Amino acid sequence: MKAAWWSIGGIGVGAGVMYWSDPRSGRWRRSHLQGHAVHAAHQASGAVGIVARDLSHRTRGLFFESFRLLRSRPVDDVTLEERVRSALGRVCSHPGAIRVTSRDGTLLLEGAILYPELRRVVQRIGRVRGVRGLDNRLAPYPEPGNHPDLQGGVPRPGETWPFTQRHWSPTARLFGALGGLALTGWGFSQRGLLAAVARIGGLGLSIRALTNLDTRRLTGVGAGTRAITLHKDITVNAPVEEVFAFWSAMQNFPRFMTHVDEVRVEEDERSHWKVQGPAGLRFEWDAYITKRIPNRILAWRSAEGTAVPNSGIIHFEPTPQGGTRVDIRLAYNPPAGAIGHAFAKLLGADPKKQMDDDLLRFKSLLERGKATGHETVTREQLSPERLSPTVQ
Known part of the structure; x- marks a missing residue:
């Protein structure tokens, strides 16, 4: 058995040497790898600096803070009122509706507040350093109703534990990654159900810390269409009317987008898409236009029940030179969320690179009159009525 493993290892080393020493492409491969290594080193150096500064602060x-707790100093009323107002902004959706007055450390609270927030607000203000007493005269309302001070507002969950926040700080990510790796290592060194749970939990914690994506985006469960977001902008040397008309002709996308097999435009701003996925998989879905402002904005969203929910918006902006700046924001939720996205990249399907390549072909088609997707296509071969600048 050991000899077999040595043989497999020798074959792998030999294949690697041949791959990197290939007289035709080996030099380019080595240079490409060197560039990636330098880029990774710069990113790692920047990340270390960010974590070090955050940890120091x-x-x-x-x-x-611990030193101040040991030394109790009197707090003047103005400072105490400002501390209370700062605390209100973390736990109250309408902090401006509450009037705060301090006299010798005793607070007077007046104004309107939503009843579900009353207890949380009183408890939080009671913990403010320097508060000696609290006179609560707040008027709670079960709903905003027509009260002018309780309109609008943003719900505030209050202060949360660093590891329950949506975005972790650099320090939390560092300790989360170290704790996840330690837990995974312990799990692999043991046997039994507890060890299996430790392996899975440690691996999940490490991935959460390294990616800084919440659980919904990582798994795709409950993330809607926003598990993965992509952003790209490109400038095309063509009038904005022509660019918008071209983008509106979605049935022409398969001619220059290599991963799109078919787009069938239907009535009521709907379309049916057939797209190639990783490992030879095929995905189909229905989409509909959610916003169309001629020569300015085009937005879409997939229909309910789609295997790969997606949405996006494109902004078209004319440039002083007579061209068009195209700004694309795309969001989608692949199977298994961001984890599925990572596996798709390992299988050679990188949506970001596909979008970059498609936009370069799109630019070539409008500026040079031809592009190569599934085949070489020219502008004359596309539907002329769909490329008219008057299309809306």
Whole structure:
């Protein structure tokens, strides 16, 4: 058995040497790998600096906060009122509706507040350093109703534990990754159900810390269409009317987009898409236009029940030179969310690179009159009535 493993290893090393020493493409491959290595080193250096600064600031803040707890100093009323207002902004959806007055450390609270927030607000203000007493005269309302001070507002969940926040700080990501790796290593060194749970939990914690994506976006469960977001802008040397008309002709996309097999435009701003996925998979879905402002905005969203929910918006902006700046924001939710996206990239299907290549072909088609997708296509071969600048 050991000899077989040595043989497999020798074959792998030999194949690697041949791949990197190939007289035709080996030099380019080595240069390409070197560029990726330098880029990765710069990114790692920047990440280390960010984590070091964040950890230093948090350590100093914790030290001084602990030092202040040991030394009790009187707080003047103006400072105390400002501290309370700052705390209100974290736990109250309408902090401006509450009037705060301090006299010798005793607070007077007046105004309107939503009843579900009353208890949380009182508890949080009671923990503000310097508060000696609290006179609560707030008027709670079960719903905003027609009360002018309770209109609008944004719900505030209050102060949360660093590891329950949507976006983790650099320090939280560092300790999360280290803890996840330690938990995974312990799980692989043990046997049994507890060890299996430790392996899965540690791996999940490590991925969460390294990607800084919440659980919904990682798994795709409950993320809607926004598990993965892509952003790209490109300038095309063509009038904005022509670019918008071309983009509106979606049935022509398969001619220059290599991963799109078919787009069938239907009535009521609907279309049916057939797209190639990783590992030879095929996906189909219905989409509909959600917003169309001629020569300015085009937005779409997939229909309910789609295997790969997606949405996007394109902004068209004329440039002073007579060209068009095209800004595309695309969001989609592949099977298994961001984890599925990562596996798709390992299989050679990178949506970001596909979008970059498609936009370059789109630019070539409008500027040079031809592009190569599934085949070489020219502008004359596309539907002329769909490329008219008057299309809306």
